[in-house]
Amino acid sequence: MSTSPSEPVIQVIRTWMAEVIIGLNFCPFAKREFERNSIRYLVSCEQDNKHALSVLLDELARLDSNNEVETTLIIFNKGFSLFDDYLDLVDLANALLEQGGYGGIYQLATFHPDYCFADAAMDDPANFTNRAPYPILHILRESSINRVLRTYPSPESIPDNNIAKARGLGLSYWQEVMSRLHN
Secondary structure, three states, rough: OOOOOOOHHHHHHHHHHHHHHHHOOOOOOHHHHHHHOOOEEEEEEEOOOHHHHHHHHHHHHHHHOOOOEEEEEEEEOOOOOOHHHHHHHHHHHHHHHHHHHOOOEEEEEEEEEOOOOOOOOOHHHHHHHOOOOOOOOEEEEEEHHHHHHHHHOOOOHHHHHHHHHHHHHHHHHHHHHHHHOOO
């Protein structure tokens, strides 16, 4: 039985989610969806904004018609390796959500191998809260976010707690994790 060329990419992302996002509790809501298999992993080979945005639109339509999928990770395994190019895509994708009538319905979370917060140094471990093995546009349902945030104590503390945890683990920890995920 042969496997899809996307399977190794998806496995890397699933491992990253299990070890980092869930394992370090960066997203306290991810474990439930991960265990329920309600996360769709879509590997896209697109390398330009126009085609990547088309993939995003198709996925938004898919989510509109399929409530069993809670969230989608669009994983760019070939394109957007330069962080600035990825940020351009993110800006266009967010504008597309608003212009396409998806504002208030969906929002995007962003992950990239070279993610760097505007006020952080490139080697600041805090960046690893949004670093992933591949560039990813993560589509979230706003209704689901609102539902879980109502029941989670102090949700506004999540980013600061994650940054403190990432910095506490240190740069060498993160370099080892990302190196291992890419091998």
